[in-house]
Amino acid sequence: MRKVLYTAGLIGALTTFSSCKKYLDIVPVGKVIPTTVADFRKELDAGYAIINYDKGLASYRADEIKMNESRSSDVNMLQPNYFWDENNGANIYTYDWRAKYQQIFYANHIIDAAPNATDGTQEEKNQLLGEAYLMRAYTHFNLVNLYGKPYNEATAATDKAVPVIIKVDLEKVSGRNSVKEVYDQVIADIATGLSLVNVDQYQTAASYKFTKVSGLAMAARVYLYTHQWEKSLEAAKAVLAKKNTLVDFNKASTLPTQYNSVETIQALEQNYTSAYIQTAFVSDALYALYNTTGDLRLKVFYGKDSKNNNVVSKVSNSNSFRQSFRVAEMYLIAAEAAAQLNQPEQARTFLNQLKKNRLTADFYQTEEARLATLTGAALLQEIYNERSRELAFEGHRWFDLRRTTQPQIVHTIKSKTVTLQAGDPRYTIKIPVEAIANNPLLSE
Numbered sequence: 001m002r003k004v005l006y007t008a009g010l011i012g013a014l015t016t017f018s019s020c021k022k023y024l025d026i027v028p029v030g031k032v033i034p035t036t037v038a039d040f041r042k043e044l045d046a047g048y049a050i051i052n053y054d055k056g057l058a059s060y061r062a063d064e065i066k067m068n069e070s071r072s073s074d075v076n077m078l079q080p081n082y083f084w085d086e087n088n089g090a091n092i093y094t095y096d097w098r099a100k101y102q103q104i105f106y107a108n109h110i111i112d113a114a115p116n117a118t119d120g121t122q123e124e125k126n127q128l129l130g131e132a133y134l135m136r137a138y139t140h141f142n143l144v145n146l147y148g149k150p151y152n153e154a155t156a157a158t159d160k161a162v163p164v165i166i167k168v169d170l171e172k173v174s175g176r177n178s179v180k181e182v183y184d185q186v187i188a189d190i191a192t193g194l195s196l197v198n199v200d201q202y203q204t205a206a207s208y209k210f211t212k213v214s215g216l217a218m219a220a221r222v223y224l225y226t227h228q229w230e231k232s233l234e235a236a237k238a239v240l241a242k243k244n245t246l247v248d249f250n251k252a253s254t255l256p257t258q259y260n261s262v263e264t265i266q267a268l269e270q271n272y273t274s275a276y277i278q279t280a281f282v283s284d285a286l287y288a289l290y291n292t293t294g295d296l297r298l299k300v301f302y303g304k305d306s307k308n309n310n311v312v313s314k315v316s317n318s319n320s321f322r323q324s325f326r327v328a329e330m331y332l333i334a335a336e337a338a339a340q341l342n343q344p345e346q347a348r349t350f351l352n353q354l355k356k357n358r359l360t361a362d363f364y365q366t367e368e369a370r371l372a373t374l375t376g377a378a379l380l381q382e383i384y385n386e387r388s389r390e391l392a393f394e395g396h397r398w399f400d401l402r403r404t405t406q407p408q409i410v411h412t413i414k415s416k417t418v419t420l421q422a423g424d425p426r427y428t429i430k431i432p433v434e435a436i437a438n439n440p441l442l443s444e
Contacts, residue, residue, distance in 0.1 A: 037120030040110050040128055047106030047135055048208055048268065052099045054146060055395030056271035057081055058429070059280075061420075062397040063409050064388070066281040068309070074279040075413060082411050083418040084426040087433050093275070095146065097435040100139050101165065107136040108168050123198055130196030134210035137189035138218055138324075140164060141225075144182040146429050150402045151226050156180035160444075162431075175441035183226055190219050200242060204260050207267045208322065213242050214266035217325035220333045225403055233337035239265065239330045246327055246357040249296035255313075256328060257394065258320050265325035271395045274317040280393070282310035289389050294363025297389060315393045328354055328390050336383045344375045351386060358390070402427050 034040050059065060060082045067075055067082065077093045080086055086094065110132040117125060140162070148161025156179040163174035164185045177185075194215045202209050216239045223232035245262045247254050259267035272280075282302055287310050290298050301314035315321045331354040338347035348371050355371075356364050374382055387400055401407065406427050409420040420426055436442045 034113065035118050037114070037117045037124050037128060040114040040117055043106055044110055044128060044131060044135070047103045047132075050099050050103050051270055052096050052103075053271060053273050053276060054095045054100075054142070055269065055398075056273065056276045057093055057095060058146065058398040059271070059393060059395065060276075061409075061429075062401055063407075064283050064286045064392050064397050066283040067413050068279045068281050069414060071275075071279045074275045077275075078279060079413055082413065084420050084424075087430050094434075095429065095432055097432045100143055103139045104136055104165050105168065107132040107139070108166060111136070111166075112168055126196040127198050130193045130198075130215070131210040133189045133193035133196065134215050134218065136166070137186045137193060137222075138210075140182055140189075141186045141218070141222060144179060144186070145225070145399050145402070147431050148179045148182060149428050150406075151179055151183060153227065156183070163442075173439050173441060175444060183222070186222055187219075187226075190215060190222065194219070201265075204264075207259060207264055209268075210266065213239055214325050216242075217265050217330060220330060220337075221325075224333050224337060225399075227340075229337045229340040233334055233341065236330045236334040236337065240327070240334065243327060244330075246331075246354065248357045249300055249359075250357075250361065253300050255300065255321075256326060257314050257323050259322045260320075261323075261326065263327040264323065265327065265330075267322040268324040269395065270317070270319065270322050272315055272317050272321075272393075277312060277316055280312055282312060282392075286388065286392055289385055291359075291363060294360045294366070295358065295389070296360060297358055301392065312393050323394060329396075332383065332387050332390065336380070336387075339380050339383055344379055347379060347383065348372065348374070351383060354386070354390065 034043055057078075058081075060078055061084055065082075067078070069075055077091060080088045080092050086092075111129060114125060114128055114132070120128075143162045149155070149159040152159070159179040160176045161179045161182045162176060164177040164182055165174060166185065193210065194212065197210065197212050197215055199209075200212045201207070202211060216235050220232050220235035220239060223229075223235060243265060247256045247261065247263060254261065256263040258264075287298075287302075292298065301312070303311050303313045305311050331350045335347045335350035335354075338344075338350065351371060352364075352368055355367055359367060371379075371382065384400065384404055388397060391397070391400075401409075406423045408422045411418055411420075431442050
């Protein structure tokens with residue numbers, strides 16, 4: 001799908017940086033000093049090439065996974081996260097704090113240095129810089145949703161989140177910024193990025209890159225998370241004006257989660273390692289959300305193993321399964337934003353456009369009639385349920401639970417049961433212990 005480029009041009013002096021006492025210990029080893037647009041493009045490709053599986057790991061905290069207990073070694077390594085105790089134990093799967101700040105490092109270096117590139121057109125420079133701003137925005141957005149409290153207008157200015165890093169400063173050790181400060185930077189970077197990018201969409205092989213359409217899709221998601229409903233709806237509509245094709249499951253069983261799907265807006269993230277996906281069965285709660293006769297997603301998204309367990313086929317650890325933004329999410333964002341704006345007819349229209357492509361014709365007629373009766377909280381809950389059905393195992397569910405209802409979740413492994421209470425503080429993941437060891441300011 002995409003070239004994985006690891007050799008990026010970087011300032012040679014940076015390779016001597018000692019990282020043992022700094023949390024930002026991410027300076028890559030480079031071979032040349034970047035001077036041309038082509039050099040900086042290779043550096044940005046190195047940022048794109050960083051694979052991070054944190055959203056797949058976080059999905060174990062949510063309600064969409066039941067553990068495949070036959071994989072005892074992986075179960076033991078995933079159990080602390082499944083029980084919302086991610087920093088407890090040795091030889092366990094952990095979150096990759098370092099990789100995200102490495103990606104931010106690449107973006108910052110390009111933002112700082114690429115304007116002085118010695119060749120290339122202004123249009124090429126703008127596109128490169130715009131992508132770097134959008135990369136920085138998206139990485140900070142993912143960080144704040146892993147390690148910061150969900151956005152709350154009343155407390156965002158004081159709720160601690162993660163360091164906002166917008167400059168290459170190897171001597172500075174940063175403390176945690178507030179949730180509001182992180183989101184303010186994310187929104188500012190999206191605005192700057194959108195003002196610079198001039199490519200609407202790349203060809204399929206380069207669909208991992210940020211573009212005008214994916215930047216708008218990110219804006220729609222970020223505004224949704226920060227309760228800016230009008231802006232979220234506007235951005236989602238802008239995306240759908242440029243790209244609105246859905247796979248019709250009545251005509252084809254093509255997975256919309258593959259990078260070359262007609263629904264792809266940006267195919268960057270790969271959320272699951274082989275261990276993560278093979279240890280995951282579909283939870284009973286998730287499976288029960290689908291109508292077993294009328295919802296075509298059951299046969300497209302899932303399968304059965306030899307013991308009749310429900311297994312996931314909509315995503316895997318294959319390089320072909322990459323999605324950060326796709327068309328179905330834009331319909332769901334538009335529906336949710338419209339519902340929050342008390343525009344139920346518009347919300348139902350967006351929701352029905354998705355359902356029509358996912359349900360049998362007969363069941364769609366039944367669903368359309370049922371939805372026509374829903375308003376207010378009932379309509380909003382239906383949209384949340386549809387997000388769970390459509391976006392399962394794509395890195396959304398844990399974030400959605402955090403930002404919406406934060407319900408009680410009960411997990412059981414080998415007769416041991418642990419409960420996450422409604423509104424539990426453990427709805428926010430603790431910063432990894434190794435990150436705090438490198439930077440004690442992160443403990444404050």
